[in-house]
Amino acid sequence: MRRHMLAAAALLAAALAPATPAAAASGPCQPIGTAGLADLIPGDSTLGLSDLPPAPAGVDLPQQIHLRGTAETFNRRWSFALRGGLVYVKEASQSGGWRTMSLPGCLAGHVTGVSVDDDELVAVDEEGRIYTMDHALNAPWTWNWTHRFGAPLWLGGGNTVPYHSARWTWSVLSPGEDKVWRDTAGNDHPVGAAKVSHVFALSEDGSRITYVDPWLPADHSYEMATPKGGRFQARALSTTASTSFVVNQYGDMYTRLYDFDISGSDKVFFGYSYADQRGATFPKIQLPAPDWARQPKIPGEVTDRISVHKTGPGSNARELRVEGRDQGRTGYWSKALTAPGWTFTATDEPLSGQLLQNTPDDRSDDTLAAPSPYGYAGAAGAVSARVDAFDPAVAATPLTLRAGGQELRVTLHTVDGLRQTAHAPGLSSDPRSFYGNIEVPQTVLDHLDSYDPALRSLVRDRLTGARFTDSDVTVTDKALAIARLDLRLDRV
Incomplete structure (x- = not known):
């Protein structure tokens, strides 16, 4: 949820609050951090990068990262790769040049997943515990970690990835990078004074998406329905700036703009209306929230390795990428969120995702989960x-x-x-x-x-x-x- 005028109070409380018994039980690690506050003004400084040791020669690291996932990920400034429980970093604009990140002692060697979006990075350990690193659009000397997550004000004792899922993603919608988002009435709304940050995770059968927010209760109760009334079974999920991207086993793909605030749940800070807000002088946020939009099929081979990242301000400034193959060459298919078709970029790197049965026809209804039993x-x-x-x-x-x-x-x-x-x-x-x-x-x-x-x-x-x-x-x-x-x- 958006942070607004409480951000400064949260920082002060974080600095003064002791680790709670719940935090200790979940593995205390860097209890004080500035995650969730407005970021420093992003710049081009790399101060602190040269202090990180170069990646060992024996670690297999790519020259470039093209798709966001939980083993390799990137934002506008940095690329991160997970190998053997450790995280490596380089400038996203550079080819190679990997260095070994500094991690909290309790996390070093125990990372099983990593995802970055905007100015925040999340790492997950073997127990699914969430750790957040802030200032990920700034120089490495500013980076700091916290295990705190959940109410109140990102000061809770911590949380875990829902379902203990390996198919999770980190999303940050921010005033600095995204500035505005557009509702279904076509009205642009400012992101606000601070950010909206969620971990989204897929259930085992792919039909449920649960999200956890660092300012909401440390539970797994909040959900975003999958397409087809919550019955679509996704094979993969990627999210950036509250735009989620899913695909099923037949290559059917959907995207959706959705988070806690956009959904209509944050009545404390925002006004919502189901009445038509088109042309209103002071429009409220139009409800219901944007639904899933079907994306065009890719005319070639694809895997379940999908990715979405932001490319500029506004909720349409997104690029979709899908690992695949075209005319014998490996690489990825890509398109702008609202573009009518896909283009292929060859990388000649080995495919790491699982090949899908990508059919030209829409097979979204072929693998639907059972309807809800609650009548x-x-x-x-x-x-x-x-x-x-x-x-x-x-x-x-x-x-x-x-x-x-x-x-x-x-x-x-x-x-x-x-x-x-x-x-x-x-x-x-x-x-x-x-x-x-x-x-x-x-x-x-x-x-x-x-x-x-x-x-x-x-x-x-x-x-x-x-x-x-x-x-x-x-x-x-x-x-x-x-x-x-x-x-x-x-x-x-």
Whole structure:
């Protein structure tokens, strides 16, 4: 979530706060850091680089890194490579010249994954614990580490990569590099006074994406739905500046702009609206958040090694890359986020990803995960209601209302609420609160007099005849309650 005016207070608190028992239990390591604060003004200085020892001659390191992953990664200034539990660094613009990074003692030799975006780098150890290095767009002498992660204010006792997944990625949306992002109404919104930082991770079957944010509770409860209503099964995931990129086993690719703030969850700092914000003088953030956009198929061989990186300000300034082969030569396919087609760049390096069955036709529906098992039904007076396959990661769910033999279908929009205490993943007996909104189709409002009196009364009285109406929504694994409709549905 965005840091705003709390950034300076967070730095002071970090300097004064002792390591907590939770931090000690998870392996304390560099408890004080400046991750999450506005970065130093980026420059071209390499001060401190020459103090790092050259990489040993026997370490196999590339001349250049072309794709971001968790073994090799890059930002605008630096390239990083993981080998044997250690991390090596060089200037991204230079060919070769690798040096051995300085790591905290508890992390050196134990790194299993590394990912950099913008001015922050994340390293993960064998237990999946997250460590953050700040000022990654600046000179090496400014780099500093912290194991702290989670509420409050990036001062929590630490967190781990969800699912203990090897398919994770680090994303940073910043005011310095990205400046603005664009909502579905076409309005550009400033990133804010500080950054939005998430680790995104794929579940084992590739159908769920969980994210952890260093200012949110240190749990694994926040999710972003995959394409196809959360049922698409991805083979790989890459994210930069809140733009995620996924691919399935048939080479079907999708991208999405999404994070905690963009989703509609950060009502403390931002105004959101489901009503059309196009042309508004002071537009709110348009909801629902941008959905997945299907990318064109690549006309050649591809692997599951995919990458996205930022190329300039604005949420469309992204480049997609996919490792592959064309006419017998290895390299990568690339395109700007909104470009209509792909081009191939030969590197003649061995392929390191797994080849996909890249078919020219769309096979996104061929490997869908099972729908959510959570269905609910109930009644309020003469009106019965039903919700099928409710998924906490999916932003829009059909809500079917019936009375007098008539059926009225509306949309129940839900986004995770802001919380500072941990919650179990998914649905459980612990009530989960959502910011909800009930959307009534305009065609229904235009012909409301033709509906059963009970349905007509519900729309006019409970929803004030409006197209969009906010409502708190509370869900457990046994019940779903919609406050505005005074409606409680039980699990079926």
